[in-house]
Amino acid sequence: MQIWLAILLIVVALLGGVALGFFIARKYMMTYLKKNPPINEQMLKVMMMQMGMKPSQKKINQMLKAMNGQMDKQ
CATH class of the missing domain: 1.10.20 (Histone, subunit A)
Known part of the structure; x- marks a missing residue:
């Protein structure tokens, strides 16, 4: 029973990290393009x-x- 809880926590942490990374990267690129227009x-x-x-x-x-x-x- 403990192994399933560990796997579930790993999957949730992975999905949360991907979502957080996406929004941080998006915000960074928006500010970069605003300061340095193409x-x-x-x-x-x-x-x-x-x-x-x-x-x-x-x-x-x-x-x-x-x-x-x-x-x-x-």
Whole structure:
């Protein structure tokens, strides 16, 4: 009877550890991406130039603001 209790506790602890690890990793990645966005001003400028557009600073700022607003909603 004691062995089943030990196995049950091990399984519960394992599931709890996996769930806790998932939420901690998710929170870490959200803060990391907020501090270090995947697309910065220089990358956006290069992408616009490759598409044949001549990027103005105003347009780049608008696109960055829209992208950051989208990140905040998530």
